[in-house]
Amino acid sequence: MSETKKKTELRSAAWFGTQDKNGFMYRSWMKNQGIPDHEFQGKPIIGICNTWSELTPCNAHFRKIAEHVKRGIFEAGGFPVEFPVFSSGESNLRPTAMLTRNLASMDVEESIRGNPMDAVVLLVGCDKTTPALLMGAASVDLPTIVVTGGPMLNGKLNGKDIGSGTAVWQLHEQAKAGQISMHDFLSAEAGHSRSAGTCNTMGTASTMACMAESLGTSLPHNAAIPAVDARRYVLAHMSGIRIVEMVHEDLKLSKILKRENFENAIRVNAAIGGSTNAVIHLKAIAGRMGVPLELEDWTTIGKGTPTIVDLLPSGKYLMEEFYYAGGLPGVIRRMGEGGLLAHKDALTVNGNTLWDNCKDAPIYNDEVIRQLDTPLIEDGGIRILRGNLAPRGAVLKPSAASPHLMQHRGKAVVFEDFDHYKTRILDPDLDVDANSILVMKNCGPKGYPGMAEVGNMGLPPKLLAQGITDMVRISDARMSGTAYGTVVLHVAPEAMAGGPLGIVKDGDWIVLDCAGGGLNLELSDEEIQARLADRAENNKPVQHSGYQRLYLDHVLQADEGCDFDFLVGCRGSAVPKHSH
Ligand code: FES
Ligand code: MG
Secondary structure, eight states, X not given: OOOOOOGGGSTTHHHHSOSSHHHHHHHHHHHTTOOOGGGGSSOXXXXXEEOOOTTSGGGTTHHXXXXXXXXXXXXXXXXXXXXXXXXOOTTTOSSOGGGGHHHHHHHHHHHHHHSSOSEEEEEEOSTTHHHHHHHHHHHHOOOEEEEEOOBOOOEEETTEEEOTTHHHHHHHHHHHTTSSOHHHHHHTHHHHSOSSSBOSSSSHHHHHHHHHHHHTOSOTTTTTSOTTSHHHHHHHHHHHHHHHHHHHHTOOHHHHOOHHHHHHHHHHHHHHTOXXXXXXXXXXXXXXXXXXXXXXXXXXXXXXXXXXXXXXXTSSBOHHHHHHHTHHHHHHHHHHHTTOOSOTTOBOTTSSBHHHHHTTOOOOOTTTBOOTTSOSBSOOOOEEEEXXXXXXXXXXXXXXXXXXXXXXXXXXXXXXXXHHHHHHTTOTTOOOOTTOEEEEOSXXXXXXXXXXXXXXXXXXXHHHHTTOOOOEEEESSOOOTTOOSSEEBOOSSOGGXXXXXXGOOTTOEEEEETTTTEEEESSOHHHHHHHHHHHHHHOOOOOOOHHHHHHHHHXXXXXXXXXXTTTOSOOOSXXXXXXX
């Protein structure tokens, strides 16, 4: 550990360190909590940013985690102050938690900057809580450490393991196809979610936990330890000790979140078969830190990286097995030994490089964390597609797609929005076959609004009944990280923002060329321009007030991370003015 910071060098001294009216006020009101005077005398004040909420069930155990973080902070000579922020919970929030990711990030940013703290611990879990807190913290740039809540234990149904989310999609399709009864479908609920924690598949929560760890913002093994495993609480305790040391070392988030760390994270995403949502979230976090990151980076950096983690939805195991097999350090070790970790010297929050943390990591199960020469998928990098249907890009996750559909030409079956899809897909006379391409509009950032996870449209029941299990689907929506299929997502610009997706008609031919990175409508430029001009005239913007008004006016498109235009960038931690 480096030199201890002098009392007066602490950021919190600007609140608690003066013997005057202001110091009196800042200390006195805090003392109503029973805090003795010596706790204000030059100790690092550590914020614990808590997304606990009983309405975010994945984060409902966070008060216990916070208690263990506090033990570590006290042990290291700091003083913890826990505070709540908006909790964007995936399972309950309508119309989609993504609508409030930026709202939460604003809450986090202003809470950290405006309050007396020298560093912050981010308690994250459910999908949006991880990017929201990292975005907000990056815009302030104090020493910051991520503690994740951990995944749920394996789901169980009829004696077999089932994975969060993925089982819902599968069982629902089976129920629609008449293969299981509605009673059996509904009775799976309790076994599906049988412990505290986040989704136990390699969905967005697990992916973002792995992203936080590979970016270097958490201690090793943070991503995979199950929520109810005692070692999760030890990690919380150790993170509490470490954040106090980081204050003395002045190890701010900007010293960790370098371009190199993002490049490592992109490769790790391919190796774990991570969620497409990471494309949007990493861009938004990088944008807050002023780190350049483009969609094409996912192709140039990620391409050729094999998926070696055999987890649902790409593979078959769950996060419990992943932890027991060696967790993310095991994956990073394999990547480094195979020359796939581009930046071994990238710094992490414990002061070591990523490679130092992982180079001796044990691997206990080669089926869960595969060898590089026997991967689950040869090339697991997320595909970026462009063309006249997606001039600013779209994404597809090859490890969740069907190889035979990744080069495909088909006729469009078009849904104007999600409601249209829900009714039209049930039509027994719908002109659709297995070669058709399902196209859905108006589900993007502005269109839904909030870019809901509806891109993995369920297949027409009549095709399911024929045993068809996958079709090409294209939309401006996202999809859950727990979902699967040959699904083209994040089409930008979205239909509501005037993108060409909005002019596709039934029967138009579309060519998906994953190998060449193309997504094109077989229409002439003249025809596309004529249809766009016609659509612009008929497109009446929906009126909203409240937060949705702010969102619609300022949200950026998917290729820019869906942040608000006015939130991009780091604004630092200085607040020169007192409150009285
Ligand atoms: Fe919270 Fe999946 S719903 S992590
Ligand atoms: Mg999810």
